[in-house]
Amino acid sequence: MNGLLFLGVSVGAAVVALLLRPVRGAALAVGLLGLAIALLVASGIEPGAGIRVGDVALVGTAYARLVLVLATAAALVTFVIGWADDEPPSYGPASLAVLGAVGAALLVDDPIVGLLLVLAAGIVGILVVLGGEGASATAIGSTVRALRAVVVAGALTIGAAAWLARPLGALALEPAVFGVAYLGMAGAVALRSGVVPFHLWFVRLADSAPAAALPVFAVWVPVALTVVVLNWVDQAIAPILVPLETERAVVAVVGLASLLLGALAAWLADDHLHLAVYVTVAEAGLALLGLTVLDPAVWQPLRSWLVAVAVVQTGLFGWVAAVRVTTGSRRVADAGRALAEGRPVGRLLGLALAGVALGAVGLPGWSIWAARERIAELAVGPAGPGEAALAILPYLALLRPVVAGLRGRAAGGAARVDRSAGRGMGIRGGGIEWRGRGIEWRGRVARHGTPRAMVAAIRSGRFARTVEGEWRRNRALVATLGALLLAVLAVASSAGWLGLDEAAAGGPPSAAEGELLGNGLEGTP
Amino acid sequence: MTAVLAVAAGGAVLAGAVVAVSSRDPRTATVGLLAALLGIVFVADPLPAPPALAVRLVAGILAGYVLWVVVRERPVPTAGSALAWPTEAVLAVAGALVGWASHGLGAPGRGPEVASAVGVGLVVLAAAPVALGGRDAVRVGIGLTLLLAGATSLRVGLAGTPGPAEQIVLGGLTAGLGAAVALLIRGASTVRGVEGARGVQGAAGPDPGRGGAAVRGHDPLDPGGDATAP
Numbered sequence: 001m002n003g004l005l006f007l008g009v010s011v012g013a014a015v016v017a018l019l020l021r022p023v024r025g026a027a028l029a030v031g032l033l034g035l036a037i038a039l040l041v042a043s044g045i046e047p048g049a050g051i052r053v054g055d056v057a058l059v060g061t062a063y064a065r066l067v068l069v070l071a072t073a074a075a076l077v078t079f080v081i082g083w084a085d086d087e088p089p090s091y092g093p094a095s096l097a098v099l100g101a102v103g104a105a106l107l108v109d110d111p112i113v114g115l116l117l118v119l120a121a122g123i124v125g126i127l128v129v130l131g132g133e134g135a136s137a138t139a140i141g142s143t144v145r146a147l148r149a150v151v152v153a154g155a156l157t158i159g160a161a162a163w164l165a166r167p168l169g170a171l172a173l174e175p176a177v178f179g180v181a182y183l184g185m186a187g188a189v190a191l192r193s194g195v196v197p198f199h200l201w202f203v204r205l206a207d208s209a210p211a212a213a214l215p216v217f218a219v220w221v222p223v224a225l226t227v228v229v230l231n232w233v234d235q236a237i238a239p240i241l242v243p244l245e246t247e248r249a250v251v252a253v254v255g256l257a258s259l260l261l262g263a264l265a266a267w268l269a270d271d272h273l274h275l276a277v278y279v280t281v282a283e284a285g286l287a288l289l290g291l292t293v294l295d296p297a298v299w300q301p302l303r304s305w306l307v308a309v310a311v312v313q314t315g316l317f318g319w320v321a322a323v324r325v326t327t328g329s330r331r332v333a334d335a336g337r338a339l340a341e342g343r344p345v346g347r348l349l350g351l352a353l354a355g356v357a358l359g360a361v362g363l364p365g366w367s368i369w370a371a372r373e374r375i376a377e378l379a380v381g382p383a384g385p386g387e388a389a390l391a392i393l394p395y396l397a398l399l400r401p402v403v404a405g406l407r408g409r410a411a412g413g414a415a416r417v418d419r420s421a422g423r424g425m426g427i428r429g430g431g432i433e434w435r436g437r438g439i440e441w442r443g444r445v446a447r448h449g450t451p452r453a454m455v456a457a458i459r460s461g462r463f464a465r466t467v468e469g470e471w472r473r474n475r476a477l478v479a480t481l482g483a484l485l486l487a488v489l490a491v492a493s494s495a496g497w498l499g500l501d502e503a504a505a506g507g508p509p510s511a512a513e514g515e516l517l518g519n520g521l522e523g524t525p
Numbered sequence: 526m527t528a529v530l531a532v533a534a535g536g537a538v539l540a541g542a543v544v545a546v547s548s549r550d551p552r553t554a555t556v557g558l559l560a561a562l563l564g565i566v567f568v569a570d571p572l573p574a575p576p577a578l579a580v581r582l583v584a585g586i587l588a589g590y591v592l593w594v595v596v597r598e599r600p601v602p603t604a605g606s607a608l609a610w611p612t613e614a615v616l617a618v619a620g621a622l623v624g625w626a627s628h629g630l631g632a633p634g635r636g637p638e639v640a641s642a643v644g645v646g647l648v649v650l651a652a653a654p655v656a657l658g659g660r661d662a663v664r665v666g667i668g669l670t671l672l673l674a675g676a677t678s679l680r681v682g683l684a685g686t687p688g689p690a691e692q693i694v695l696g697g698l699t700a701g702l703g704a705a706v707a708l709l710i711r712g713a714s715t716v717r718g719v720e721g722a723r724g725v726q727g728a729a730g731p732d733p734g735r736g737g738a739a740v741r742g743h744d745p746l747d748p749g750g751d752a753t754a755p
Contacts, residue, residue: 055688108690116694123698126705140713141660147705148655151669154698155648155676163630165684171632 031092258285336404355487588703647675
């Protein structure tokens, strides 16, 4: 029941916020409130409880609940970071709509309908990317590329699913028949995730889209697609017990190439947004490697790893956006200088980066560590744990800003970010000052303290100007705290403190196990 | 009766699709696309249940309408087909014949032959706009809409008429894709005028508009801007 409510809240709030788009403040408020309510509703999804909608059922699972809670929380925080980054307000409601479609895809008991819903999420995500009025010609070109990737991937999934949905008859004895469907589905995941060599649309998109909005479109939707494809593989391919060695080898080569080349490109990128993009591309390669395992044993580790990595990548994009708000630059070197300056916001950014790195790599015994080892072991054999180290290669690039900062400190002593280019105010003034700003902010509100003075201030617009001014002054700090929050979330997910492993071990949504409500909402256990 | 309707609808779909991919006037192309989107709903045997049929029809009308709203007032010429409509028509018919002949692809299909024929025909017509359309928002958008319609028609031919829930999701997809394409066309025409809509002079470089210029340093996996790569 809460699954349907989640869908209703997210899509309803998205529609209201889009209608209110001309009034920026109202659209932001509805987007924020909608995400907060959606988060509450997602946390109330009951595993096993469901509702029948036509010929399918929306059935809650612990895994879907955890994914939706994490995705919505991540979207909420990135929305605030994007707000601090002066991004258009329309991407909040668009994120809500995407999350609604993702939620429906994870809750529906029919993988084919789930695949269509993921496609819908991708198409709605174009609204996230376009970001409302004023998109540039480059943004339009990038979005055309992205839409092409989304729809072609969707067409591949529709074709592959239909291929095996017909009565196969004697063809059921031909492994190649299943190989074609498997390749189609893996190709769709590769295309939609931006795996090398299908990564260009993603790189171009990152140059145009709000950095804080990218995770919803380019991380969580591909994760949902991979999860639904895994459901489909589990139902349509794995039970057939055909080895599909050639097909799996092709997919493995693409996945491995993406992992290595993405890691290399992330290391060489001078632009920290591109660094984050290539880390995502590299990790998508590992997800593809996971799909080469047709053994049911990969079910839990792959599902667990996908979510943990999605939270980590969201944290990385949040960090990138926060650095951009703080320094006004996308250069890795400038990010390094911000870290090396030793000012409070820089220290917090460093802490957030460390948290993301810790979440990405994990520690022995953590959920992400065990999942990565298990996936590698199942994909490449007993030597797997050694190969699991390959999966953390992309995150070596996170050392780049640190190295750049240390180098800048060694070379220039008091090297500082060019504040004249900065959009944010956060690193100006040092720690005492930002703490002082907090006190000052409270003082300013207190100045309107009496009810009469408050009313007068609101009427004259002085109160709004005060709040607006304080917001602008502190937005770098807000963005940095958001990045820090995402880093904490990444560590908690990777460590398994949120019950990720138990949730991932559960089965797909199944109407047979659910306590379903009919269309008339009458209980029919 | 349903079979006859399906064949007639299939013919209308392919004719509309040929107009949509060939025309250099986006308004004419939109009318052709609308015909294809409405006709494709009837290329099924059995037909979807009336509520599902209504949802698909409304979705098709909505997709066509939002496109029409955008193109009727804005000068958004599109390159159209380099092959001209007779060649596109021949390609569509050839694709349809291949689809009809290979219906079921080695196994008995659950849907009618005409669905496979229309599916292959639409995919053939969509291939060039999708693969070679560059940043021409109108052409790529029409190509993608036809590609999605073709894939769903192939699905009908292979696996039969989808259930009500899938029909509703397909309707949402059609309307959503129409809205996304309309937004793209509007953005292209607003930002760069005629040239922006055609995309031929769209800047290939990074967008400096969002939070500072992109850094074009070492990026071994990015060969630079090109008009056609996905």
